[in-house]
Amino acid sequence: MSVTQNLSEVLNKIRASEKAANREENSVKLLAVSKTKPVSDIIEAYNAGQRLFGENYAKECADKARELSEAGYKDIEWHFIGPIQSNKTRLIAESCSWAESIDRVHIAERLNNQRPDSMPPLNVCLQVNISQEEQKQGIEISQVLDLSNEISKFPRLKLRGLMAIALKTDNRDILLESFRRMNEMFRTLQQKYPDIDTLSLGMTHDMDEAIAAGSTEVRIGTAIFGARDYSKKASA
Numbered sequence: 001m002s003v004t005q006n007l008s009e010v011l012n013k014i015r016a017s018e019k020a021a022n023r024e025e026n027s028v029k030l031l032a033v034s035k036t037k038p039v040s041d042i043i044e045a046y047n048a049g050q051r052l053f054g055e056n057y058a059k060e061c062a063d064k065a066r067e068l069s070e071a072g073y074k075d076i077e078w079h080f081i082g083p084i085q086s087n088k089t090r091l092i093a094e095s096c097s098w099a100e101s102i103d104r105v106h107i108a109e110r111l112n113n114q115r116p117d118s119m120p121p122l123n124v125c126l127q128v129n130i131s132q133e134e135q136k137q138g139i140e141i142s143q144v145l146d147l148s149n150e151i152s153k154f155p156r157l158k159l160r161g162l163m164a165i166a167l168k169t170d171n172r173d174i175l176l177e178s179f180r181r182m183n184e185m186f187r188t189l190q191q192k193y194p195d196i197d198t199l200s201l202g203m204t205h206d207m208d209e210a211i212a213a214g215s216t217e218v219r220i221g222t223a224i225f226g227a228r229d230y231s232k233k234a235s236a
């Protein structure tokens with residue numbers, strides 16, 4: 001299967017999940033997660049209409065963003081979704097439209113200070129840990145309001161919502177339960193801040209549950225670009 005065919009199938013699945021959940025058509029955006037994949041794959045997806053791309057490694061993201069911009073693909077919206085190290089914030093502030101994996105004030109402050117004046121404010125989401133012990137990234141759901149309060153003070157950042165990675169499980173009830181808790185927090189946040197409109201939930205294996213529970217953006221890599229091969233590549 002080609003990237004073009006995969007993309008079309010994923011979009012069909014998103015539309016079917018929206019319908020099954022009685023959600024409005026096109027209420028869920030697709031972020032194509034292109035980490036470790038070559039620029040040629042991104043161009044194929046772009047030519048099929050895709051504009052939102054997600055990356056996990058700051059250097060790889062900045063390199064791809066520059067290469068594609070120079071090649072004339074100027075309307076790609078880059079979302080950074082990986083763990084953010086302090087020494088990589090400048091690359092992200094200068095090349096991305098979004099950073100969805102904010103879990104510390106210190107990182108947000110650096111992104112705010114390094115966001116170029118020539119660019120609009122960086123859109124940010126707070127990453128919440130809903131997988132219990134499985135990941136290290138992300139804050140507890142009980143910390144969301146405090147961190148939101150801090151981040152809403154930064155003029156070069158625009159707080160847009162929440163992001164989470166679910167527990168790796170095929171248990172639909174567990175997935176739905178943790179995604180619904182996120183949606184509750186998302187709605188609480190929406191009442192406090194005007195720009196909150198993004199609940200980034202769902203990957204290749206749990207996209208349908210995420211949409212059923214209110215996700216507004218699914219982050220899909222494998223189903224579009226195929227399995228990733230990490231053997232050839234150093235991270236970060």
Ligand SMILES: *Cc1c(COP(=O)(O)O)cnc(C)c1O
Nearest residue numbers: 033056081203204219220221222
């Ligand atoms: C890699 C990654 C994805 C995409 O995962 P797939 O299972 O390949 O769809 C989504 N979100 C984050 C944060 C990721 O790191």
